[in-house]
Amino acid sequence: MKLPVLEIFGPTIQGEGMMAGKKTMFVRTAGCDYSCAWCDSAFTWDGSAKEEIIQMSPEEVVNELERIGQSAFSHVTISGGNPGLLKNMGALISLLHSKGIEVGLETQGSRYQDWFCEVDQLTLSPKPPSSKMDTNWDTLDLIVNELVTHKRIHHTSLKVVIFNEEDLAYAKTVHQRYPQFSFYLQPGNDDVLSTDDTKIKLRLLECYEWLIDQVVQEKEWNDVTVLPQLHALVWGNKRGV
Numbered sequence: 001m002k003l004p005v006l007e008i009f010g011p012t013i014q015g016e017g018m019m020a021g022k023k024t025m026f027v028r029t030a031g032c033d034y035s036c037a038w039c040d041s042a043f044t045w046d047g048s049a050k051e052e053i054i055q056m057s058p059e060e061v062v063n064e065l066e067r068i069g070q071s072a073f074s075h076v077t078i079s080g081g082n083p084g085l086l087k088n089m090g091a092l093i094s095l096l097h098s099k100g101i102e103v104g105l106e107t108q109g110s111r112y113q114d115w116f117c118e119v120d121q122l123t124l125s126p127k128p129p130s131s132k133m134d135t136n137w138d139t140l141d142l143i144v145n146e147l148v149t150h151k152r153i154h155h156t157s158l159k160v161v162i163f164n165e166e167d168l169a170y171a172k173t174v175h176q177r178y179p180q181f182s183f184y185l186q187p188g189n190d191d192v193l194s195t196d197d198t199k200i201k202l203r204l205l206e207c208y209e210w211l212i213d214q215v216v217q218e219k220e221w222n223d224v225t226v227l228p229q230l231h232a233l234v235w236g237n238k239r240g241v
């Protein structure tokens with residue numbers, strides 16, 4: 001019943017999507033079934049941090065969250081890697097709920113788990129062409145059908161990262177295929193290795209402005225939300241924030 005954990009950090013703010021700005025702790029699991037060309041967390045799957053992976057029980061995860069967060073949090077975001085690969089995540093979610101802590105989770109939507117229906121804010125982030133990954137639409141349809149059947153629409157959002165016009169066309173396909181979910185567009189960070197914070201921040205704002213310009217023109221984008229990665233704007237490419 002252990003989970004491969006790579007990082008536990010916080011309290012910080014959720015930098016992305018439907019809960020952007022919300023105070024939260026993070027649990028980052030190791031391992032991903034994708035290898036996105038621009039992944040900002042490649043250390044979770046490329047082997048570079050394999051010595052840092054700790055197999056932890058749900059109780060050990062909660063103990064560590066409470067050790068570093070004290071009582072200064074009531075929300076936990078689980079990300080990765082792809083936490084959707086882990087069949088036994090349900091036990092951690094139940095334990096957090098039993099302590100009155102809400103749970104958000106980030107996944108690309110390449111695998112379904114029953115416990116998706118227990119997540120308070122589930123973000124499905126299918127990957128556009130610039131990632132060089134292919135979307136399995138049958139799997140994404142299955143996940144969406146399960147979430148709709150279990151009345152999870154208001155606990156779920158879609159978020160697509162955008163680097164170019166081809167990505168925007170892909171995002172439009174996703175939005176039109178699953179119009180029932182709130183939809184977020186996020187500018188891509190094209191320099192995930194840079195340590196020059198001033199340069200990163202200016203570049204991210206430039207990409208954010210470009211994305212806003214694209215969206216405001218078009219009727220098809222009338223009910224989307226365009227948000228940058230707030231943590232990247234504040235802290236650049238720093239890990240553990």
Ligand SMILES: C[S@@+](CC[C@H](N)C(=O)[O-])C[C@H]1O[C@@H](n2cnc3c(N)ncnc32)[C@H](O)[C@@H]1O
Binds near residue numbers: 080189
């Ligand atoms: C690191 S991933 C982990 C969760 C899951 N594997 C996923 O991709 O949804 C968390 C979020 O960061 C986004 N992301 C990763 N690299 C990015 C980049 N270079 N620029 C903008 N967003 C990025 C992903 O699209 C995803 O929404």
Ligand SMILES: Nc1nc2[nH]cc(C(=O)O)c2c(=O)[nH]1
Binds near residue numbers: 015106
């Ligand atoms: N502050 C903060 N917000 C985030 N939202 C999604 C993140 C992720 O890496 O999944 C992330 C992260 O790493 N930090």
Ligand code: SF4
Binds near residue numbers: 032039040082
């Ligand atoms: S799916 Fe998420 S963690 Fe996996 S490679 Fe892509 S962005 Fe990185």
Ligand SMILES: [Mg+2]
Binds near residue numbers: 040041
């Ligand atoms: Mg991140």
